[in-house]
Amino acid sequence: MQSLSAALLLASAGVAGADMPDLGPPPVFTDPDIERAALGQLLFYDPILSGNRNISCASCHHPRFGTSDGVSLSLGEGGVGLGPERRPDPENLPEQRLPRNAPALWNLGAEEFTVMFHDGRLEADDAEPNGIRTPLGGDMTTGFDSVLSAQSMFPVLSSDEMAGHYSENEISRSVRLGMLSQKGGAWDQLAARVQAIPAYADRLQAVRRADESDGFPLISNLIADFIRFEWRADNSPFDRAMRGEAALDPKAQRGLDLFYGEAGCASCHSGWFQSDHAFHAIAMPQIGPGKAARFESHTRDEGRMRVTGDPADAYAFRTPSLRNVTLTAPYGHTGAYADLEQVIRHHLDPVEALESYALELALLPALAGADDTRALNDPQEVAKIAAANDLAPLALSDDEIADLIAFLGALTDDAKRLGVPDIVPSGLPVDR
Known part of the structure; x- marks a missing residue:
């Protein structure tokens, strides 16, 4: 069945009047072992992997908020609470907001997802010794079974995300000293924490493959197995229509026709996802602290150019999948738009939308001292962002926008499988 095109599927089903795009063969998933996925679930929700044992992967990627966190820019270390209710901890204030919106995790187990993060700084690359290109280059630890596994290695090293501020704990100290992948470095220390808990140690040995070591890559592989299993979302109304099982609602069908037709959305948002x-x-719009090294003081984010060094890549960011997009607000690499209609309207005339942008369109938890519009208040920076824009202006009526939103709603498959565990082996609190 997977070798049939969508058009053949529809024809074989005899769906009258269906007008669906031919997207080629359906996506391919690898089905993980359920025992590995179940162990990965516990690790995903366990704060044991953060420097101060107070943040888990789920703190910024929670099912309550469509596997993101419901805010434009997260508060990682130094924040308390979950989602839009998260606030600075007065006893340990955040140094800054996280510079980019927490991306959703839907369908990352599909084989076509070979690029991770908004700027693609981690991607599959056969030219690399481990088959994965990362910011660590040749210093990257081996043992990851995919880019999905490897990407989970980096939030635990970020002082603002999970590692903790300087000198707060042994993990943050190792990170500041550059001790990451080497023996005794931050990843080894985190793996040792997990192995020291008997309930983890026994289960890790039970599910470990012969080609896996006991280090952090095993933990990362298990978290990837959980994400593959938990957030596979390929049974939406759109998928069922593509398989010829049911027709879309007329409004959603009109939106699909626009999306794959005159609106031109599929020129970037192509394929099954x-x-x-x-x-x-x-x-x-660039809001928040920007993407800068510790020694830099700017608040800009040049996107893909930070990875490639090519000026042609300035201010370019990875095209997000639109699966479950109605659940994953806010939108954009900084979460500049908290509303789906707002971000669609941005696409109609990006330069005008940039130049008239107001911070009220975002959703930002209060953070004393945050200068969230510094980049937008710099005319030269705004001009550079505008000059890099790839999209030509497009006119759509309010009714057409409403139809597009209806189609985007038809991409929703909020699959629920293992869910949120009641407890984790460390005994630490679980974000619910």
């Missing part, structure tokens, strides 16, 4: 996995500059 509505992403070409490439990088495009669309003049998205």
Whole structure:
């Protein structure tokens, strides 16, 4: 069945009047072992993997918020609470907001997802010794079974995300000293924490494959197995229509026709998951601290150019998949738009939307001292973002926008499988 095109599927089903795009063979998933996925679930929700034992992967990627966290820019270390209710801890204030919106995790187990993060700084690359190109280059630890596994290695090293501030704990101290992948470094220390808990140690040995070591890559592989299993979302109304099982609602069908037709959305949001996995500059407003090294003081984010060094990639970011997009607000690499209609309207005239942008369109938890519009208040920076824009203006009526939103709603498959565990082996609190 997977070798049939969508058009053949529809024809064989005899669906009258269906007008669906031919997207080629359906996506391919690898089905993980359920015992490995179940152990990965516990690790995903366990704060044991953060420096101060107070943040889990789920703190920023929670099912209550569509596997993101419901805010434009997260508060990681130094924050308390979950989602839009998260606030600075007065006893340990965040140093800054996280610079980019927490991306959703839907369908990352499909084989076509070979690029991770908004700027693609981690991606599959056969030219690399481990088959994965990362910011660590040749210093990257081996043992990951995929880019999905490897990506989970990096939030635990970020002082603002999970590692903790300087000198707060042994993990943050190792990170500041550059001790990451080497023996005794931050990853080894985190793996040792987990192995020291008998309930983890026994289960890790039970599920470990012969080609896996006891180090952090095993933990990372298990978290990837959980994500593969838990957030596979390929049974939406759109999928059922593509398989010829049921017709879309007329409004959603009109939206589909626009999406794959005159609106031109599919020029970037292509394929079964509505992403070409490439990088495009669309003049998205830059809010928050920007993406800068510790020694830099700017608040800009040049996107893909930070990875490639190519000026042609300035302000370009990876095309996000639109699966479950109605659940994953806010939108954009900084979460500049808290509403789906707002971000659609941005696409109609990106430069005008950038130049008239107001911070009220975002959803930002209060953070004293945060200068969230510094980049937007710099005319030269705004001009550079505008000049890089790839999208030509497009006119759509209010009714057409409503139809597009209806189609995007038809991409929703909020699959529920293992859910949130009641407890984790460390005994630490679980974000619910």
